[in-house]
Amino acid sequence: MGFTIKKGILYILLIILAATCLLPFTLMIVNATRSGAEISSSFTFIPGTHLKENWDILFGYFNLFRGMFNSVLVAVPATLLGAYFSALTAYGLAMYKFKGNKVIFGAILTFMMIPGQLSLIGFYQLCTKLHLVNSYIPLIVPAIAAPGTVFFLRQYILSSLSPSLVEAARIDGSPEIYTFHKIALPIISPAMATMGIMGFIGNWNNYLLPMIILNKNEKFTLPVMMATLRASIDAARNQGATYLAVAISVIPILLVFCFFSRYIISSISAGAVKE
Amino acid sequence: MSKINKKRSKLTAYNNWGYAFVAPFVIVFLIFSVYPVLRTLYLSFTDLKVMGQAHFIGLDNYTRVVTDKFFWIALWNTVRIWTVNIVLQLGLAFLLMMVFSDVKYKMAGLSVFRVVYYLPNLIAATSVAFLFSTLLDWRFGTFNILLNQVYKLFGAHYAPIDWIGNSATAGPTIAVIQSWMWFGNSFIMLMAGVQGISKDYFEAAAIDGAGRWTIFGKITLPLIKPIMMYVAITSLIGGLQMFDLPYLMVNPATASYGSVQTVMMYLYKFGFTSGTVQTGFASAIAYALFLIILSVSLLQIKLFNRKEK
Numbered sequence: 001m002g003f004t005i006k007k008g009i010l011y012i013l014l015i016i017l018a019a020t021c022l023l024p025f026t027l028m029i030v031n032a033t034r035s036g037a038e039i040s041s042s043f044t045f046i047p048g049t050h051l052k053e054n055w056d057i058l059f060g061y062f063n064l065f066r067g068m069f070n071s072v073l074v075a076v077p078a079t080l081l082g083a084y085f086s087a088l089t090a091y092g093l094a095m096y097k098f099k100g101n102k103v104i105f106g107a108i109l110t111f112m113m114i115p116g117q118l119s120l121i122g123f124y125q126l127c128t129k130l131h132l133v134n135s136y137i138p139l140i141v142p143a144i145a146a147p148g149t150v151f152f153l154r155q156y157i158l159s160s161l162s163p164s165l166v167e168a169a170r171i172d173g174s175p176e177i178y179t180f181h182k183i184a185l186p187i188i189s190p191a192m193a194t195m196g197i198m199g200f201i202g203n204w205n206n207y208l209l210p211m212i213i214l215n216k217n218e219k220f221t222l223p224v225m226m227a228t229l230r231a232s233i234d235a236a237r238n239q240g241a242t243y244l245a246v247a248i249s250v251i252p253i254l255l256v257f258c259f260f261s262r263y264i265i266s267s268i269s270a271g272a273v274k275e
Numbered sequence: 276m277s278k279i280n281k282k283r284s285k286l287t288a289y290n291n292w293g294y295a296f297v298a299p300f301v302i303v304f305l306i307f308s309v310y311p312v313l314r315t316l317y318l319s320f321t322d323l324k325v326m327g328q329a330h331f332i333g334l335d336n337y338t339r340v341v342t343d344k345f346f347w348i349a350l351w352n353t354v355r356i357w358t359v360n361i362v363l364q365l366g367l368a369f370l371l372m373m374v375f376s377d378v379k380y381k382m383a384g385l386s387v388f389r390v391v392y393y394l395p396n397l398i399a400a401t402s403v404a405f406l407f408s409t410l411l412d413w414r415f416g417t418f419n420i421l422l423n424q425v426y427k428l429f430g431a432h433y434a435p436i437d438w439i440g441n442s443a444t445a446g447p448t449i450a451v452i453q454s455w456m457w458f459g460n461s462f463i464m465l466m467a468g469v470q471g472i473s474k475d476y477f478e479a480a481a482i483d484g485a486g487r488w489t490i491f492g493k494i495t496l497p498l499i500k501p502i503m504m505y506v507a508i509t510s511l512i513g514g515l516q517m518f519d520l521p522y523l524m525v526n527p528a529t530a531s532y533g534s535v536q537t538v539m540m541y542l543y544k545f546g547f548t549s550g551t552v553q554t555g556f557a558s559a560i561a562y563a564l565f566l567i568i569l570s571v572s573l574l575q576i577k578l579f580n581r582k583e584k
Contacts, residue, residue: 092294138307
C-alpha cells in the first residue's frame with residue numbers, strides 16, 4: 001500500500017474519532033429542537049420545530065438561569081481568589097528565605113497527592129459546626145489554599161522572575177507588597193491565567209461538594225440543579241426538554257473553551273511536564 | 276564586619292516579609308484542608324452516627340470495612356469499571372500519540388484534533404450523565420433508535436438493549452463514557468512529553484539511518500516514560516474515586532445498581548445519605564480507600580522504575 005493511501009486512512013480514522021467526540025453534542029442540539037415523540041420514533045440530524053415547546057416544559061420545572069447565576073456567584077470569586085492568593089503564596093515561597101518555608105512546601109507537595117475524598121467528611125462536619133451549610137463560603141474560600149496552583153506558580157516564578165529585579169525595586173525603596181503587585185504580577189500573569197481558567201472550569205463543573213453543602217433549591221449551582229432536574233423530570237416523555245437542559249448547561253463552558261482553548265491545552269501539558 | 280552584619284540583618288528583615296505573603300494560604304490551608312483530613316482520621320476511630328457524642332472504639336470500623344461484603348463488592352465494581360476505562364483511555368491516547376509523533380507520516384492538524392478530542396472533558400459530569408442516560412434510554416433513547424434503523428437497513432431485527440439498566444452492560448457502558456471523557460486529556464499530556472523531546476535526538480537518529488520504529492522504541496518511548504507514569508498514577512487516583520457518572524446514571528432502584536456501586540458511592544451512602552449516615556464507618560471507608568490508592572501508586576512507581584533498568 002502506498003504512503004499516501006496509508007496516510008489517508010490514518011486521517012480518516014482520526015476524523016472518525018473526532019466525530020465520535022462531537023456526535024453526542026450534535027445530537028443534543030438537534031434533539032433539543034424536536035418533540036419527545038419525534039425523538040423516540042426516528043433518528044435524524046435535521047433540527048425540528050419544537051424548541052419553544054421544550055423551552056416552556058423545561059422552565060416549568062426549573063429556572064436553569066438561576067442555577068447558572070449561582071454557579072457564576074461561586075466560580076468567579078473562587079477563581080479570582082485562587083489565582084491571586086496562589087500567586088501571593090508562590091511569590092512568598094520563591095522569593096523569601098524564612099523558617100518554615102520548606103515545611104509549607106512539603107505540605108503542599110503532600111496535599112497534592114492526597115485524594116479529595118479523605119477530607120470530605122471532616123470538611124462537612126466543619127461546615128456544620130461553623131453554620132456554613134447552604135452558604136457559598138465553603139465553596140469559595142478554600143480556593144485561597146490551592147496546593148497545585150501554588151506549586152505550579154512557584155516553579156514559574158523561579159524560572160521567569162529574576163531576583164535582581166526585586167532587589168532593584170528594594171533599592172529604589174519600593175515596599176515589598178508594591179513590588180509584588182507592580183513587578184511580579186505582570187510577569188506571572190500568563191501562568192495565573194492558565195491556572196485560573198482550569199480553576200474556573202473545575203469550580204463550574206464541581207458537583208460532589210456543592211451537593212453536600214447546599215440543600216436549598218434556590219442555592220443550587222448548575223450541576224446540582226441538573227442532577228435534581230434529572231430526578232424530577234419525566235425524561236422519557238420530555239426528552240426534548242432534557243436535551244435542551246443539557247445544551248443550556250453546556251453552552252457557557254463551550255464559549256469559555258472557544259476563547260481560551262490555547263491556555264487550557266497548555267495548562268494540561270504543563271501539568272504533565274512539571275513532573 | 277559590622278557592615279556585613281547590618282546587611283545580613285536587613286536581609287533577614289526582608290525575608291520576614293515571607294510570612295506575610297504566605298499567611299493567608301497557611302490559615303485557610305490549616306482550616307479547610309489539614310483539619311478536615313485529620314478530623315476524618317479521628318472520626319474513623321469513633322462510633323459517631325449522625326449527631327451526638329463520638330465514642331472512641333479503636334479499630335472496630337476498620338475491622339468492619341475489611342469484613343464487609345458490600346465494601347469488597349464496591350471495590351470490585353470500581354476496579355472492574357476502572358480497568359475497562361483505563362485500557363480504552365490510555366490505549367487510545369497512546370495510539371494517537373504514536374500517530375502524531377511518527378517521523379515518517381508527519382501528521383498535520385495536531386492542534387485541531389487535540390482541541391476536539393479534549394472537548395468531552397470540559398463538560399460537567401452531571402451534564403454528561405444526563406445526556407448519555409437520555410441517549411441510551413432503553414425504549415426512547417436515540418442510540419437504540421439509531422441501531423434499530425441500521426439493523427432494519429440490513430433487514431435484521433434489533434432487540435433494544437437496556438444499556439444502563441442491565442447489570443451486564445451498565446459497568447462497561449459507564450467505563451466507555453468515562454474513557455470518552457478522558458482520553459483527550461491523557462493524549463494531550465503524552466503529546467506534551469513528546470514535544471518536550473529535543474529535535475536534535477530525532478535528527479541525529481535519522482542521520483544514523485534509524486527506522487521509525489527504532490526511533491519510537493529507543494528515543495520517544497524511554498523519554499516519555501516519566502509522563503506515562505504521571506498519567507497512569509493520576510488516572511489511578513481519579514479512577515478509584517469514581518463517583519459522578521455511576522452515581523448520576525444509575526439510581527438505587529435500578530437492577531444494575533449493585534454492579535456499578537463504587538467505593539465512593541458506598542462512602543457517600545454512609546457519609547451523607549439521610550437515613551443511612553454512619554459517620555465513623557464512612558470515615559474508615561475513606562481511609563481504607565486512601566491506603567489502597569497509596570499502595571497501588573507506590574507499586575506502580577516501583578514497577579515503572581524497575582523496567583527502566
